[in-house]
Each structure stands twice: as structure tokens, then as C-alpha cells.
Amino acid sequence: MKAKRTFLCVAVFAAAAAASAAPLSSSIKIGVVETLTGDNSAYGISIRKGIELAAQEINASKLLGGSQLALVVADDKADKQEGISVFTKLINDEKVAAIIGPTLSGTAFAADPIAQKAGVPVLGTSTTAVGITAMGDYIFRDSLPQAAVIPGTLAAVIAKYKPQKAALLFQADQEYSKSEADVFKASLAKLGIQLVGSESYSKGDSDFRTQLQKLSSKKPDILVLCSLVGEAIPVLQQAREIGIAVPIVGGNGFNSPNILKNAPEASEGLIVGSSWFIDSKVSASTAFVAAFRKKYGGDPDQFASQGYAGLYIVANAIKNAGSIDRAAIRDALVKIHGLDTTLGPFSFDENRDPICQSVPLTVKAGKYVLFQ
């Protein structure tokens, strides 16, 4: 009898072991690749704060049972080569189960194929350019692609201002900005707004007056800007300086409170589209805002929220997979459905892009509020 029971135990154990080739270990490494230095680090630093808060909560609540998440944070310096080398190191040396990042779409286009080839799941929490998840079936994102945000934002602008003519300024040598400008152009055409001028600048420019002056001379009813934070601030200020008084619509790069803080007058009335805003009534979001304020003593932004949601998504996929096998985690990510996150009930669509709502926001007294 005793022998029989032992046999049964062994059998059950063997069956369990067979089901998951790589069971949960006591510490599960997650790579976090963000832009932590340079002009565009405002995004990466914010994302890291969100992710670190989520890791703290996940480990404290024993979401993964006896396993703890261990973040391996690396700086991609907004540089393609750096992104590739950091990805390679995390995958081969650190043997991470999954990677969150990188911050900018341009870096993702360079680095994500490394992970795809190695079969390591990647979740972008801030990449919005067209074609990010098309790089492969291991590439996911919880940041809304431009095509999912921009038409809604423009529709809200049309409802309020009824613009006939639009002008556009973007950065020609930046993947995110160029992709966003293309999506804006297509959406404007679809919505019947004439694009009377499109100008660009390149990395290193700090004087945008000539481009803005040329756009202004075409008398647009709205001005659309696709810039990252480093340029967004002087672009906004110089637009107002040369006397452009029409409503300004910003792309995803303008979702950083850094811009509002540094260009308080020029950013007033700015319109953006976002997956999240601070007064969101989603319960996971109100809890997140409170916890964030407690830990960091300041307000989170969209990027912190998407980073925070991102780690919860990955952690739940690991929990559902019951394994740190990278392929099993990928399969579990695909199946994430209606997960309670700061972005609302979260699921991926068939392209591994997020299914969630974008909201049009405007800046009032230095804060993002609902645009109506």
C-alpha cells in the first residue's frame, strides 16, 4: 500500500514536470530596455518608474507564488546599435524570460528582430509606429499604434473647430515621427481636411522658425506636430512666438508632462490622443495613481501607466503559462484576455497590438484633461 502511494506521487510529479519543461524558478529575470539618458529619456525614466512599481507590487502580492520577478534594467540611449547590443546581452548572458521595451520605435526596428530570431517575447510599452508588431510573432505592444489613436483625435478636433486646412511639422530622420506624420496625412485626407503644408526638420535642429513661418504663411486652421520631447518644447514655443494662434494637435510624443512643465504658456490648449489620462476612472488606474504618488511623490504619465500595465501583462502571461519557457510565455501572452489593467480590460488583437480605447486630451492649466 505504501509502495503504491509513493508510486502515485512520483507519477503525478513526473506528469507535472512533463507539462512544463521549465517550471517557475525562484527568481524570474525580465529585461527592461529603456532610454534612460539623453534628450528623450523623459519617456524611458517614466516607463521605468511604472515598471518598478509594478514589480514591487507583483512580488509583494505573490502573484507568481514563490517566484519573484527580477528586473534587469538597461539603457538603450535611444540608439539603434546600443539597442541591439543590449538586447543581445539580455538574451544570451542574462537569459531573460521576456523583454519590455525599447522606448523608441526606431530602436525597436533595430533591436526587436534579435529577440524575434532568438524566440524571446518582447512587449513594447511606448512604441507607436506602423509596423512594430509586424516584425514577428514574438513582438507585442500595449501602446496604441498611431493608426488607432490619430483618427479619433482628429475627429474630436473636427467636431469642435471644424478645420478646413491643416499644416504639419515632423522630424524627417526619426522613424516614430515620420510614421506618425504619414498616419496624420492619411487621416486628414480621409476626413476631408486639406493639407496645405508639410515641413520637416532633422536631428540636431534647434531653430524651427523658418519651417513654422512657411507653414503659417499657408494660413492653416490647425497645426499638427510630430516631435519627441527634446524638440517638442522649442517647436511649441517657437510656433507661438512667431504668432501661430490656431489649435495645435500633437502626436504621441506630446504625451509627456515634461513638455507642459517646460513650455507652460505655449502648451496650453495643446490637443493629444492617449491611451490613458490621470483622471481615468478605471479602478486599476486609480489604485496605480495613488501607489505611484506614494512611491515617487509625483504624478505618473501615460508612459508610466503603459509600463506598469506592461509588466502586469507579462507577469500574468508567465503565471498562466506556469513556466518560464519563452515560447510558452509567448503563447500565454496571445491568450491574455480582458486583463484588468490601468488601460482598462486588456486584450491583444490578432496582430499583437492592444485593443483599447484612445481618448482625446487637451492641456488646461498645465494638466492633461479630457478634450470635449
Add this chain to the structure above:
Amino acid sequence: MDLSFFADPVFLVQNLVDGLSRGALYGVFAMGFTLIFGVLDILNLAHAATFMWCAFAGWFVMAAGGLPLPLGLAAAMLAGAAIALVLELLAFRPLRREGADKLSSMISSIGASLIMVSVAEAAFGVQTRRFPDKVLDPKPFFIGGSGGVRISRAQILILAASIVLMVGLGLFIRRTRMGKAIRAVAANQKAARLLGIDVNGVIVVTFLVAGALAGAAGILVALLTNNIVPGMGGQIELRGLAVVILGGMGNIEGAVVGGFLLGLVETLTIAYLPGGSDIKDAIAFLILFLILLVKPNGIMGRGKAERA
């Protein structure tokens, strides 16, 4: 080409104003850069980092300390001189003493630059700093009514400063005893030493002046773009270098004239060519290339022997 613009004189004058002030920005930056090159024959690639630190120094004095613009400018120039002195003592003189070649000095300055930018990133973080409006009112003047030509106080200041600094530095180099000593060292260090000139002393003065110029440039550029970040030096460095070459390596007036030229070409390309903003760098550097084909020593360059 969009011909309707040519018929609009306000648009043309506006672009000339913007082009010249954009060019003045390059020129002011390039002056200190070219001075060091003229005297020592080395590229001080930490000039851009010095420039950035000075912009922060000026910001602390004016925005955080609440002091007026002249004091901010003085503080930035002092900070620049001090940083340049430290660079000379730590990054350049030890190499010179060992008889290292010019390439080593350039690498040493790249190292210094990386350290300075990293320290700035760690110390100042990511937050962009800008001047409060009371430092310099950002509202521009409009010449000829509200539809007229716009010019901001920062643009007037940088245009004036580029001319004043160019003339002042020219007089200093040509008319003063120290200026003559600097030229002697530039022409031939060994001969200057044999003539009893304190070569190291002269080099120190050169660095102090170049550093002060970086300081002035830091403040002026910061006022014009109102965007003070640790990466601001890298943004202007390439164009500054192009302007130095365009004007003639080591030529102070050439740096300013080259700056004006580059600024005007960029601005007019954007303003008048369809899709101009996409090709402005290509056009600007193509013209730079063509000028160098005709005048290999730069527009105001002379042979090496008569430089500085």
C-alpha cells in the same frame, strides 16, 4: 518652385533675418572652436560640452538665482574660461608635454567631452531648462505692423553679439601684445619659445578666451532656442565644425561669415524650395563642398603659415 513667395518682400526679409540669426548662432559657437585650432592645430571636441555647461551655469545664475542677463552672461563666460582652463591642464597639457601627436589630443578631448556630458546628465537629469520670461521677454517685435517682419530680442542680441565678439576678438589678436604672442605661438611654438614667449602661458590665455566665447555662445544659443539640455552641445557641434572649415580653419572672421552663410543657405532652402526642409542639410553641405573645391582653405582662409 513656389513663385508666389518671391513676390512677398516681407517673407523674404523675414527669412533673411531668421537666416542671419540662425547663422550668428553657428558663428558664435564656432569662434572659440576655431581659435583653439588656429593656435594649437588641434580640434578641441570638448568645446561643445563646455558650451553646454556654460548654458547651465547661466541658467542657474539667471533663472534659479534671479540675477539679470548681463550677470548671467558674465557668469557663463567665467564658467567657460574656468572649464577651458581645467581642460587645458588635464586633457591637453600632459599630452603636449609628452610630445603626443595631434590625434591623441583630439581623442583626449572626446573623452573629456563624454565625461562632461555624462556628469551633466547625472547632475541635471532630463528636465529641459528654460529661462523665465523676465530674463528676456520672448515676445518678438514686428517691424511694420503686425503683418511685418518679426524679430525677437534674442535674435537682436545674438546678431549684435556675433559682430561685437568677432570685431573684439579680431582687435585682441591683432592689436594687443598678448594677441601678438598668441599669433607667434600659432605660427611656430618652438620659435616663440626661443624668443622668450611663455608658450604655456599664451596657451592658457587662448583657452581662457576660447572658453569665455563658449560661455557667451552657450547663453546666446540657450536664449534663442530656450532649450537647455545636456545634449545641446552635440546638436550644434557638427554644424560648428562645418562653419570652422568653411570659414577657414583658425580664422575668427571666417567662422562668423561662414556661420552667416550656412544659416542663410539653410533658411532660404527651407523657405523657397519645395520640400526644402527635407533637403536643407544636403543643400547646405553640397554648397560647403563646392566652396571647398574652389577655396580649399575656406572662404577667408589663408595658407597655414599666415594663419591666426
